[in-house]
Amino acid sequence: KNEVEQSPQNLTAQEGEFITINCSYSVGISALHWLQQHPGGGIVSLFMLSSGKKKHGRLIATINIQEKHSSLHITASHPRDSAVYICAVNPQGAQKLVFGQGTRLTINP
């Protein structure tokens, strides 16, 4: 079993829909990251969080440390949000990230 599990693996939605991507992890962590990988391969860091909730534009990330779970939400989704969204964690005491398999999101116009 992977230390970081994402669901769903693939998600297709219509423009304007509210999107939720989930991430569960099995180790103690110091931080959790959400990343976005565009079709060309480039990766952008969206959020780094260790508690609570962060918001940037239409993106919201939440984390529940006790339940070892995080969610990434996209409001008013748009075709340009189509990408692979990756959850990664910093295990406590480690200086490297452990990555989930990614969620491929497709938003149709």
Added chain:
Amino acid sequence: DGGITQSPKYLFRKEGQNVTLSCEQNLNHDAMYWYRQDPGQGLRLIYYSQIVNDFQKGDIAEGYSVSREKKESFPLTVTSAQKNPTAFYLCASSAQGGGTQYFGPGTRLLVL
């Protein structure tokens, strides 16, 4: 502009050949990382370096080598011992280990 660059964008390797992928950053970051991504799979850590002249093996270091002689540069050599080198290689850096990582655009390595 501050950022992290990788070159080349595409690289072709012949059987038995060593190739070197370049990664340069001007963000003054201490930590640098190399990842491999195969189709449909997550990122896997090859090597990482938290400071100049020091580096550690990641999860899939066999068949690869690195150096960290300068803070800005962390080249990755794919040696002939790596039997399945075709993949997308991503370099990243962070101000310190465990912090937000900034990724380069990646290099696609193909075997002829």
